Amino acid sequence: MSCTIIVGGFFGDEGKGKIVAHVAHKDKPTIISRGGVGPNAGHTVQVGEKEYGVRMIPSGFVYPDARLFIGTGVLVNPDVLRQEIEYVGVEGRIFVDGRCSIIEPKHIEQDKADAYLSKKIGTTGTGCGPANVDRVQRIAQQAKDNPELAKYTIDVPLEINQALDRGENVILEGTQGFGISLYFGTYPFVTSKDTSASQIAADNGVGPTRIDDVIVVFKAYPTRVGEGPFGTEMTREESHALGIEEFGTVTHRERRIGCWDGTMARYSAMINGCTIAAITGIDNVDEACYGATEYEQLTEKAKEFLRKAEEDIGVPIKLISTGPEMSQIIDLR
Ligand code: IMP
Ligand code: MG
Numbered sequence: 001m002s003c004t005i006i007v008g009g010f011f012g013d014e015g016k017g018k019i020v021a022h023v024a025h026k027d028k029p030t031i032i033s034r035g036g037v038g039p040n041a042g043h044t045v046q047v048g049e050k051e052y053g054v055r056m057i058p059s060g061f062v063y064p065d066a067r068l069f070i071g072t073g074v075l076v077n078p079d080v081l082r083q084e085i086e087y088v089g090v091e092g093r094i095f096v097d098g099r100c101s102i103i104e105p106k107h108i109e110q111d112k113a114d115a116y117l118s119k120k121i122g123t124t125g126t127g128c129g130p131a132n133v134d135r136v137q138r139i140a141q142q143a144k145d146n147p148e149l150a151k152y153t154i155d156v157p158l159e160i161n162q163a164l165d166r167g168e169n170v171i172l173e174g175t176q177g178f179g180i181s182l183y184f185g186t187y188p189f190v191t192s193k194d195t196s197a198s199q200i201a202a203d204n205g206v207g208p209t210r211i212d213d214v215i216v217v218f219k220a221y222p223t224r225v226g227e228g229p230f231g232t233e234m235t236r237e238e239s240h241a242l243g244i245e246e247f248g249t250v251t252h253r254e255r256r257i258g259c260w261d262g263t264m265a266r267y268s269a270m271i272n273g274c275t276i277a278a279i280t281g282i283d284n285v286d287e288a289c290y291g292a293t294e295y296e297q298l299t300e301k302a303k304e305f306l307r308k309a310e311e312d313i314g315v316p317i318k319l320i321s322t323g324p325e326m327s328q329i330i331d332l333r
Pocket of ligand 1: 011012013037040041042121122123124125126128129175176177180189190191192225226227
């Protein structure tokens with residue numbers, strides 16, 4: 001049995017959704033539960049020709065045999081949740097902790113109307129920051145008080161801890177990335193909560209002693225959306241010349257693109273307590289690696305990149321993503 005946390009090591013959008021989907025199919029968890037801030041997250045998962053984007057539902061939904069939870073610490077927007085339940089067809093296996101705070105329309109209005117948040121910080125405008133303020137002020141509504149959510153509410157920590165007692169596998173899915181953690185990130189250009197592995201455990205009511213593995217996902221070419229420092233950022237001309245162009249899942253803003261940042265990777269691995277490193281976008285390092293499923297299929301250029309990255313991170317790289325589709329991955333675990 002094991003409890004595995006999967007988090008982002010850079011500024012978000014590292015491809016956690018794809019890693020979760022792969023790990024779920026391989027490890028066969030009975031529960032996949034989301035931590036993180038709320039619907040500011042956008043996770044993309046591609047299975048075959050179909051591409052899905054989710055903001056509330058765990059990206060592990062593509063694995064059909066797990067129950068899907070939203071952890072206690074996560075902000076819930078009931079409208080987004082309802083739409084996604086229909087869109088991906090998970091009615092009957094999706095549950096929400098009764099203590100989750102609710103994002104109300106006024107939170108979204110505040111997020112968008114506040115020039116400091118919307119312009120200076122460049123928030124996603126999804127109401128997460130203002131909703132977390134209300135939680136701290138102890139005036140936020142909780143999921144259990146919302147009639148629409150009544151049929152979904154459960155005690156998420158209790159269900160997860162009991163599953164671990166029975167010897168089942170559980171995946172705790174993080175959102176955002178290390179660099180936009182409220183505490184460890186590039187403050188004040190950060191999101192409204194910590195995003196590290198400890199927070200993801202806490203969001204789900206799982207104590208630190210029960211975690212077996214922490215998979216930290218790094219992108220070969222990190223990206224950032226919104227404002228704030230980005231030490232290894234390239235110019236648009238440089239990234240476009242490399243053939244890299246990306247847009248945000250939630251806001252559709254063009255993502256800023258940077259080179260590999262070994263110093264940040266090492267610091268992020270340390271604070272996350274990384275036991276397994278995952279690298280995505282290795283096909284951007286050398287397009288000849290696109291779709292590889294065996295280490296031997298990688299080119300010398302890619303292997304050299306991975307050796308250097310592994311030295312930087314200080315933890316073995318055991319998952320190497322070679323394209324967006326779920327099966328385009330090398331798993332050395
Ligand atoms: P907020 O989380 O909407 O308050 O936005 C604060 C900052 O975090 C902005 O720079 C956002 O672009 C960034 N951010 C929030 N969620 C994500 C995410 O899931 N991926 C990437 N950036 C994010
Ligand atoms: Mg994203």
